[in-house]
Amino acid sequence: MIFDIASETLPREELEALQLRRLQALVERVYHLVPFYRRRLDEAGVKPEDVRSLGDLERLPFTTKQDIRDNYPFGLFAVPMEQIVRIHASSGTTGKPTPVAYTQRDLNTWSDLMARTLSACGVHRGDIVHIAYGYGLFTGGLGFHYGVERLGAAVIPVSGGQTRRQVMLIQDFGPTVLCCTPSFALYLAEVAQEMGVDFKNTKLRVGIFGAEPWSEAMRSEIEARLHLDALDIYGLSEIIGPGVAVECIEAKHGLHLFEDHFLPEIIDPVTLKPLPPGELGELVITTLTKEAFPLLRYRTRDITAIDYAPCICGRTLARIRRIQGRSDDMLIIRGVNVFPSQIESVLMEIPGVAPHYQLIVDRQGALDTLEVAVEVDEATFSDEVKGLQALARRIESRIKDYLSVSVTVRLVEPRSIPRSEGKAQRVVDKRKLSA
Amino acid sequence: MKVEQISVFLENKAGRLAEVTRVLGEAGVNIRALSLADTTDFGILRLIVDNYALAREVLKSKGFTVGKTEVVAIEVPDRPGGLASVLDILAKAGINVEYMYAFVQHSGKNAVIIFRFDNLDEAIALLQQAGIHIYKGEEVYKL
Numbered sequence: 196m197i198f199d200i201a202s203e204t205l206p207r208e209e210l211e212a213l214q215l216r217r218l219q220a221l222v223e224r225v226y227h228l229v230p231f232y233r234r235r236l237d238e239a240g241v242k243p244e245d246v247r248s249l250g251d252l253e254r255l256p257f258t259t260k261q262d263i264r265d266n267y268p269f270g271l272f273a274v275p276m277e278q279i280v281r282i283h284a285s286s287g288t289t290g291k292p293t294p295v296a297y298t299q300r301d302l303n304t305w306s307d308l309m310a311r312t313l314s315a316c317g318v319h320r321g322d323i324v325h326i327a328y329g330y331g332l333f334t335g336g337l338g339f340h341y342g343v344e345r346l347g348a349a350v351i352p353v354s355g356g357q358t359r360r361q362v363m364l365i366q367d368f369g370p371t372v373l374c375c376t377p378s379f380a381l382y383l384a385e386v387a388q389e390m391g392v393d394f395k396n397t398k399l400r401v402g403i404f405g406a407e408p409w410s411e412a413m414r415s416e417i418e419a420r421l422h423l424d425a426l427d428i429y430g431l432s433e434i435i436g437p438g439v440a441v442e443c444i445e446a447k448h449g450l451h452l453f454e455d456h457f458l459p460e461i462i463d464p465v466t467l468k469p470l471p472p473g474e475l476g477e478l479v480i481t482t483l484t485k486e487a488f489p490l491l492r493y494r495t496r497d498i499t500a501i502d503y504a505p506c507i508c509g510r511t512l513a514r515i516r517r518i519q520g521r522s523d524d525m526l527i528i529r530g531v532n533v534f535p536s537q538i539e540s541v542l543m544e545i546p547g548v549a550p551h552y553q554l555i556v557d558r559q560g561a562l563d564t565l566e567v568a569v570e571v572d573e574a575t576f577s578d579e580v581k582g583l584q585a586l587a588r589r590i591e592s593r594i595k596d597y598l599s600v601s602v603t604v605r606l607v608e609p610r611s612i613p614r615s616e617g618k619a620q621r622v623v624d625k626r627k628l629s630a
Numbered sequence: 631m632k633v634e635q636i637s638v639f640l641e642n643k644a645g646r647l648a649e650v651t652r653v654l655g656e657a658g659v660n661i662r663a664l665s666l667a668d669t670t671d672f673g674i675l676r677l678i679v680d681n682y683a684l685a686r687e688v689l690k691s692k693g694f695t696v697g698k699t700e701v702v703a704i705e706v707p708d709r710p711g712g713l714a715s716v717l718d719i720l721a722k723a724g725i726n727v728e729y730m731y732a733f734v735q736h737s738g739k740n741a742v743i744i745f746r747f748d749n750l751d752e753a754i755a756l757l758q759q760a761g762i763h764i765y766k767g768e769e770v771y772k773l
Contacts, residue, residue, distance in 0.1 A: 571639050571672075571695050578637035578674055578699045578746075579728055580667050605671050608641045610693050 198314035217483035284332045285432040296487035308438035309342020317444040322348040325370035330354040334436025369398040377409040384420040410540040449514030464522035477522040531600045535621045547574030557625040565602045632700040639695040640673040657688040665731035705763035
């Protein structure tokens with residue numbers, strides 16, 4: 196089902212005309228209302244009236260997370276506090292949170308976009324939606340909540356935690372839709388198994404999972420264990436929260452980005468130049484309609500590729516690929532961009548290989564080397580040297596096939612790689628240490 | 631006719647082998663025979679012990695990756711050409727020796743050698759036909 200047929204199936208030409216009108220209004224507005232943007236635009240030598248085509252987007256300055264931090268807490272808000280009705284914040288990795296704001300119209304837009312999102316996943320009136328995203332400063336819980344209400348389905352605002360109780364609620368209240376992070380979905384499956392509960396006997400039909408990167412291998416696992424269609428949703432609080440892009444249940448192939456509200460670009464994170472469709476790069480988003488907290492060319496640091504090909508679901512909105520990694524942990528190995536999460540998804544696809552790994556980058560002479568330390572567990576262990584060497588060669592050739600970069604795999608003992616508590620140290624870059 | 635061998639994955643770093651033997655020693659497990667296959671990055675320690683189950687349990691609890699392999703313990707005459715006579719039988723039948731190592735202890739005036747073959751059952755049958763003594767598991771654990 197398409198929630199907003201008119202907006203979601205606009206012919207590309209009309210969509211681009213709408214985007215241009217909205218972009219021009221946005222630049223005009225931030226130039227006059229936000230001193231930070233006025234300064235940046237002046238520095239770039241661009242006046243609002245210089246934006247005559249979507250191609251002029253390239254002339255506008257980027258905005259980064261650091262810019263938001265530098266204007267902490269409310270320096271980038273574009274409306275007076277009297278017009279703000281909600282403030283959320285994302286957890287900052289360096290202490291201070293990143294606050295974002297909404298006017299009533301922003302909240303309406305957000306609810307509409309989340310209703311579109313749920314609809315794309317096959318959710319409709321009559322469904323019962325179990326929301327296990329956290330409620331609070333985090334945009335996940337409330338973002339979904341308002342979307343479900345806007346759609347007219349029933350919402351169970353469970354929020355996070357109390358996993359056993361959640362399993363009980365899924366059994367007793369019979370929700371048909373589950374919304375949470377993919378890792379929590381798998382944890383739910385584990386706890387349910389301990390409790391002797393089979394998800395086959397619940398009414399769950401659809402799961403909408405996001406807020407962290409995951410892989411196709413993980414989708415297969417979640418679908419097999421929870422007996423539902425697992426769909427990927429993308430969003431970030433700076434842009435609006437959840438509801439930026441979502442897979443449609445018809446194709447399950449790329450996430451439709453709501454381009455009438457968010458103008459996407461893919462750039463090379465090193466040269467900052469735009470990349471053609473299909474090429475992997477950093478996603479940059481300009482918010483076209485946000486009132487309280489508009490962003491010009493915001494660098495999301497998320498790595499994906501964009502595809503403008505029509506989709507079987509009927510939406511004309513471009514699709515972004517499942518997030519492949521973060522540009523801030525991107526490694527350049529002999530000129531090839533490598534993201535730790537890409538290595539992770541290759542490892543996850545090899546049966547028996549534990550998802551615990553560490554990348555060690557070094558330089559031998561003039562040549563970069565990438566070593567992948569992989570833990571050997573009982574499933575992959577062989578008591579013959581050639582067996583273990585074959586395993587290492589198999590992983591090396593898989594990585595070479597997928598990422599076009601030669602690596603050396605080193606097999607290590609279980610638990611010898613530090614476990615992730617928050618941010619795992621996946622990468623040791625010895626080039627930086629010796630440079 | 632088969633003997634249970636426990637194998638342990640070891641990273642090539644100081645103290646790992648000592649740790650394995652210490653863990654087994656503290657649990658009262660006696661090592662009957664061992665061999666260490668090593669590469670530049672890792673090693674595989676293969677052990678015949680007097681209590682396989684206990685050895686596996688204590689090593690696993692200490693976080694080691696352990697595996698189980700069935701091997702054969704063969705009595706080989708302790709004289710020039712003794713080992714060759716056994717290997718000839720296998721070579722003629724096209725059976726491959728994956729690896730082998732000797733027991734520390736003798737049994738009478740003969741040596742005991744542990745073999746891993748690519749075709750274990752066929753090897754056992756052949757050797758028995760040739761009148762070569764193959765030890766039972768219980769005998770080996772107590773040797």
